[in-house]
Amino acid sequence: xxxxxxxxxxxxxxxxxxxxxxxxxxxxxxxxxxxxxxxxxxxxxxxxxxxxxxxxxxxxxxxxxxxxxxxxxxxxxxxxxxxxxxxxxxxxxxxxxxxxxxxxxxxxxxxxxxxxxxxxxxxxxxxxxxxxxxxxxxxxxxxxxxxxxxxxxxxxxxxxxxxxxxxxxxxxxxxxxxxxxxxxxxxxxxxxxxxxxxxxxxxxxxxxxxxxxxxxxxxxx
Numbered sequence: 001x002x003x004x005x006x007x008x009x010x011x012x013x014x015x016x017x018x019x020x021x022x023x024x025x026x027x028x029x030x031x032x033x034x035x036x037x038x039x040x041x042x043x044x045x046x047x048x049x050x051x052x053x054x055x056x057x058x059x060x061x062x063x064x065x066x067x068x069x070x071x072x073x074x075x076x077x078x079x080x081x082x083x084x085x086x087x088x089x090x091x092x093x094x095x096x097x098x099x100x101x102x103x104x105x106x107x108x109x110x111x112x113x114x115x116x117x118x119x120x121x122x123x124x125x126x127x128x129x130x131x132x133x134x135x136x137x138x139x140x141x142x143x144x145x146x147x148x149x150x151x152x153x154x155x156x157x158x159x160x161x162x163x164x165x166x167x168x169x170x171x172x173x174x175x176x177x178x179x180x181x182x183x184x185x186x187x188x189x190x191x192x193x194x195x196x197x198x199x200x201x202x203x204x205x206x207x208x209x210x211x212x213x214x215x216x217x218x219x220x221x
Contacts, residue, residue: 005029005049005119010039010065011081012057020052020081023108028115036060043069048076049119052111053098055082063096070097070201075142075150077118081106095154129165131206132220138162143202151201156181160194164207164217173214191215 007024011017012034021032031048033039036059043051043065051069053062066078079100094101100114129136133146141158143151153161159181164172172180174191182190195207195215208218 006047007031007115008033008039008042008046008048008051008076010034010036010051010053010057010062012054020108020111024052024112024115027112034058036062036065039065040068043074043076044072050115051076051078052081052115053078055080063098066097070152073145073147073151073201075145075152077152079111079114079118081111097152097154099152129168131165131168131217134202134206134220136161136165138165143206145202153198153201156194157198157201160191161198161207164215168217171210171213171216177215 005028007028007030009017009021009024009030009032011020011032017032017034021030024030031042031046033042034057036057039051039053039057039062042048051066053065055062057065062080062082066080069076069078077099078097079102080098081102081104083104099118102111102114127137127139129138131143135144136142137144138158138161141153141155143153143161145151160177163177163180174188177191178186178188181194198207203218203220205218205220208216210216
């Protein structure tokens with residue numbers, strides 16, 4: 001292995017899976033699994049530097065693997081590798097918590113480059129906001145947990161938290177947050193939905209509800 005790390009490869013194709021494993025093994029330590037259940041078992045109990053996840057698995061969608069890992073606050077970078085290449089497919093993958101998306105057929109040099117990018121230590125992560133025991137980096141779209149490390153956020157989750165973090169003592173109405181973060185035509189309930197998403201990925205106390213007024217930044221332990 002030369003300059004790589006540990007990769008969990010989730011691919012059920014009996015021909016492609018071993019080929020990808022063997023090619024990546026020139027630079028990475030690769031563990032190959034073929035089902036959603038085995039992927040979750042591996043990722044929850046062993047340490048990996050990056051995940052490569054196929055979508056069409058025999059026991060479910062590979063995006064469910066990413067979704068479940070983020071629910072358990074496992075922030076290992078994930079690249080979704082799939083034949084589903086429509087824009088809506090890529091968007092759904094990234095919104096689920098994946099960090100990158102590569103469509104089949106693909107070039108192995110590009111796959112290796114993307115894995116290196118996902119595991120590379122960033123030179124400058126930009127400003128950080130300390131929220132209780134958590135650290136939020138809006139430029140990197142991540143929050144860092146005092147318990148389990150890096151948690152990836154979607155663009156909208158990050159933008160919403162950035163508005164609250166910029167003025168931590170201010171109570172924002174739902175209307176103000178809707179206007180500041182979301183596209184014209186979105187409903188007020190969208191704000192509540194994304195507050196729920198952020199709380200689910202982090203802690204409920206990260207965002208405080210001010211009854212009858214709206215939301216403000218919280219004070220999690």
